[in-house]
Amino acid sequence: xxxxxxxxxxxxxxxxxxxxxxxxxxxxxxxxxxxxxxxxxxxxxxxxxxxxxxxxxxxxxxxxxxxxxxxxxxxxxxxxxxxxxxxxxxxxxxxxxxxxxxxxxxxxxxxxxx
Numbered sequence: 001x002x003x004x005x006x007x008x009x010x011x012x013x014x015x016x017x018x019x020x021x022x023x024x025x026x027x028x029x030x031x032x033x034x035x036x037x038x039x040x041x042x043x044x045x046x047x048x049x050x051x052x053x054x055x056x057x058x059x060x061x062x063x064x065x066x067x068x069x070x071x072x073x074x075x076x077x078x079x080x081x082x083x084x085x086x087x088x089x090x091x092x093x094x095x096x097x098x099x100x101x102x103x104x105x106x107x108x109x110x111x112x113x114x
Contacts, residue, residue, distance in 0.1 A: 022051070057096060059094050059095075062092070063094065068095060084109065086107060089107035093107060
């Protein structure tokens with residue numbers, strides 16, 4: 001169609017990062033699914049708005065970052081609480097783990113105030 005076939009690399013890269021996020025969540029049996037993913041804000045925002053999270057047994061949904069509270073994340077409901085949580089816990093704690101023996105309360109490292 002008159003073009004040279006050059007892709008928009010920024011858009012293509014964002015699509016690939018979103019696919020990586022999807023595959024790591026959709027199939028946890030893949031050997032690379034537990035590797036840390038370098039996230040950029042644009043791809044994560046688009047991914048979170050495009051995907052609906054079902055809690056089910058709570059093992060796949062992440063408590064601190066996934067929109068599992070009526071389509072909202074805990075950061076949208078309680079931003080100061082999430083600001084006090086360790087980054088490692090934010091990116092790895094499932095809803096099931098967090099609710100078992102109130103493990104979510106031990107994720108906060110900063111002092112919580114009113």
